[in-house]
Amino acid sequence: MFRALSTAALGMSAQQRSVDNIANNLANVGTTGFKRTTIAFQDLFYENMVQSQQGNSNGQENFAPELQIGHGARAVATIRNFMQGSVTETGNALDLAISGSGFFQVELPDGNIAYTRDGNFNLSPDGLIVNNSGLSLAGQFEVPSDAIAVEISQDGTVRALLQDSSTKIELGQIELARFTNDGGLSALGDNLFGESDSSGSPFFGNPGTDGFGVVRQGYLEQSNVDVVTEMVRLIEAQRAYETNSKMVQTAEEMMSVTNSIKR
Numbered sequence: 001m002f003r004a005l006s007t008a009a010l011g012m013s014a015q016q017r018s019v020d021n022i023a024n025n026l027a028n029v030g031t032t033g034f035k036r037t038t039i040a041f042q043d044l045f046y047e048n049m050v051q052s053q054q055g056n057s058n059g060q061e062n063f064a065p066e067l068q069i070g071h072g073a074r075a076v077a078t079i080r081n082f083m084q085g086s087v088t089e090t091g092n093a094l095d096l097a098i099s100g101s102g103f104f105q106v107e108l109p110d111g112n113i114a115y116t117r118d119g120n121f122n123l124s125p126d127g128l129i130v131n132n133s134g135l136s137l138a139g140q141f142e143v144p145s146d147a148i149a150v151e152i153s154q155d156g157t158v159r160a161l162l163q164d165s166s167t168k169i170e171l172g173q174i175e176l177a178r179f180t181n182d183g184g185l186s187a188l189g190d191n192l193f194g195e196s197d198s199s200g201s202p203f204f205g206n207p208g209t210d211g212f213g214v215v216r217q218g219y220l221e222q223s224n225v226d227v228v229t230e231m232v233r234l235i236e237a238q239r240a241y242e243t244n245s246k247m248v249q250t251a252e253e254m255m256s257v258t259n260s261i262k263r
Contacts, residue, residue: 005251017039026225026234032220033117081224084099090219093152101178120132124136132190139172147160148161175206
């Protein structure tokens with residue numbers, strides 16, 4: 001009965017983690033480029049209570065399956081789903097979406113590189129292409145102050161049309177990054193991901209080549225969270241939590257009966 005109490009409590013804790021994760025998914029349903037996550041669970045160690053042994057007609061011993069009792073479950077990992085989200089047209093020249101695989105690269109203040117699917121970029125006062133946190137797109141594209149339009153082709157080539165000129169000048173090339181295991185990337189917040197041992201080292205390429213997706217100017221990739229799916233998962237987690245709480249009550253009632261035997 002004491003084991004039932006601790007096992008049920010662990011089950012409640014695990015389902016609480018699941019509810020917390022679902023809440024985060026639903027909170028980011030409108031976040032550009034957000035990728036939904038799920039919680040992976042693992043059963044805990046088993047205790048061998050009885051090892052059955054019996055003989056057969058030949059006098060040889062046969063070992064029947066052991067009596068094993070588990071000790072509950074726990075949340076062990078967060079699995080991120082990098083399925084493509086829907087792409088919405090915005091008309092903003094610096095809104096970029098990747099149609100296919102790959103990540104934009106942005107430079108962190110410490111000089112390291114972070115990766116993102118959020119292509120909501122703007123121009124800084126210095127003419128750099130930056131995200132909403134002010135981090136510049138890797139490549140240091142400096143748009144001239146007299147530029148009246150910025151054009152970004154599907155292969156990532158960045159060009160600017162200058163005032164009083166019909167000629168477009170080339171500013172640089174957007175290079176995308178890919179990983180062997182996208183799901184192993186470390187979430188940094190602000191729609192950014194970092195390289196980790198699980199993700200492996202990145203490899204780079206131009207959009208539209210070697211399996212990389214193409215860049216679509218004037219579009220943004222939306223979150224891949226499906227509200228209906230998350231609500232179903234929320235109901236399942238809630239029911240599992242309630243069931244474990246009932247198990248706590250049942251174990252407590254059984255202990256009360258045991259305590260009252262002498263009365």
